[in-house]
Amino acid sequence: MVEEGVEAVLTHPKKSRKWMLMLIGVFLFIFIFVFYTSFINPDFGKITGNVISQPGVLNGISVQVNLDSPENFKVDTRMDKVDMKVKGSFEVDDKRYELETASIVMDNFNGEVSFDDDNLVVEGKVTKIFIEGIPITGKIKVKFDNEYSYLKLGNFYTSSFSYDASGIVRLDDEKVVVNLDDELFKVKKFTGDLEKRGKSFRLTGIAEEAQAGLITVKASDRDTE
Amino acid sequence: MKKMEKKNPNRKRLKKIRYSRKLYLPLYIMILVLIGFMIYIKYSGRGINEMAFKVVLAFIIIIILATEIHRFGEVYHLTENAVILNSGYFGILSKRMEFEAISDMQVLQSAWQRVWNFGDLQMFKFAPGPTLKNINRPNAFAEELEKIMARAKAGEHDEE
Numbered sequence: 001m002v003e004e005g006v007e008a009v010l011t012h013p014k015k016s017r018k019w020m021l022m023l024i025g026v027f028l029f030i031f032i033f034v035f036y037t038s039f040i041n042p043d044f045g046k047i048t049g050n051v052i053s054q055p056g057v058l059n060g061i062s063v064q065v066n067l068d069s070p071e072n073f074k075v076d077t078r079m080d081k082v083d084m085k086v087k088g089s090f091e092v093d094d095k096r097y098e099l100e101t102a103s104i105v106m107d108n109f110n111g112e113v114s115f116d117d118d119n120l121v122v123e124g125k126v127t128k129i130f131i132e133g134i135p136i137t138g139k140i141k142v143k144f145d146n147e148y149s150y151l152k153l154g155n156f157y158t159s160s161f162s163y164d165a166s167g168i169v170r171l172d173d174e175k176v177v178v179n180l181d182d183e184l185f186k187v188k189k190f191t192g193d194l195e196k197r198g199k200s201f202r203l204t205g206i207a208e209e210a211q212a213g214l215i216t217v218k219a220s221d222r223d224t225e
Numbered sequence: 226m227k228k229m230e231k232k233n234p235n236r237k238r239l240k241k242i243r244y245s246r247k248l249y250l251p252l253y254i255m256i257l258v259l260i261g262f263m264i265y266i267k268y269s270g271r272g273i274n275e276m277a278f279k280v281v282l283a284f285i286i287i288i289i290l291a292t293e294i295h296r297f298g299e300v301y302h303l304t305e306n307a308v309i310l311n312s313g314y315f316g317i318l319s320k321r322m323e324f325e326a327i328s329d330m331q332v333l334q335s336a337w338q339r340v341w342n343f344g345d346l347q348m349f350k351f352a353p354g355p356t357l358k359n360i361n362r363p364n365a366f367a368e369e370l371e372k373i374m375a376r377a378k379a380g381e382h383d384e385e
């Protein structure tokens with residue numbers, strides 16, 4: 001007769017490491033993703049192109065002007081890009097930068113820009129700023145009150161703007177070309193670019209209405225034709 | 226209520242135990258590393274990509290929810306006469322181990338568990354029985370359980 005024995009084998013229960021390995025994988029993926037989107041490609045996942053979130057003119061008349069500079073100009077709006085060359089110190093995110101001259105490019109600016117012949121005042125927020133080519137990203141407060149030699153505002157909106165100007169105004173795909181000599185230039189509901197270099201003042205864009213001297217072109221008139 | 230207590234004196238619950246949160250320390254460390262990394266990015270003047278921020282936020286929320294839900298999957302009750310192991314979320318499997326049936330106990334701890342003082346307590350009925358998994362301070366709990374068992378057994382002998 002064979003004696004029956006009881007054998008108790010104590011073993012450590014096998015624990016599944018599968019979940020932990022998967023989680024480590026997910027964690028590493030997220031860590032690398034955050035690193036990539038912050039250090040290598042900050043524009044990852046962003047929609048390219050411009051979204052018009054301001055009351056722009058969809059079916060306006062084209063405006064191209066090359067005039068002498070207005071005595072002063074002021075706009076308070078959002079714009080895609082501000083490009084300028086300034087002299088002296090300025091503030092970016094409450095830090096003061098002391099530079100003799102600086103080339104500044106700002107993306108997604110929202111705030112106020114005003115200028116006269118000598119001075120430029122820019123105050124607002126941007127998502128990205130390049131100071132002499134060095135980028136800073138984030139929600140950045142900027143404040144400039146400087147002499148300047150160049151200014152370009154990209155894709156901004158102004159409800160109305162007028163002054164007595166001299167120079168060439170081309171309206172409605174150059175169907176109307178007017179040579180102004182200290183005469184009224186006026187645009188209403190303008191969306192586009194502005195460029196000022198020295199005494200030269202250029203506007204390129206579309207407007208609901210434009211007036212050059214005695215000639216007025218309205219988008220609404222053209223639509224009814 | 227008094228009647229109930231008289232009828233089922235062994236149902237008086239002395240302690241309720243769940244998985245120790247120390248079990249999830251690696252996951253909490255992952256969350257802290259991601260938060261720390263994002264703070265570093267912010268203070269180094271770089272922007273945090275919106276999509277990356279959302280992914281990190283989703284990861285943190287999922288981890289916290291998953292760990293808390295996982296803890297609710299297993300509950301151990303210590304009564305005056307038995308250990309009850311409840312497992313499951315909607316359908317519950319309740320194993321009851323009377324103190325009289327427990328012949329032996331063993332504490333299982335990995336190196337990581339020893340560092341953080343948590344582990345498993347396995348009970349024997351002359352053969353491997355149910356395990357209280359990932360409990361806090363398993364050695365102290367085993368000693369406490371032994372004392373309760375001794376008291377319970379002494380009480381039974383007194384009654385006899």
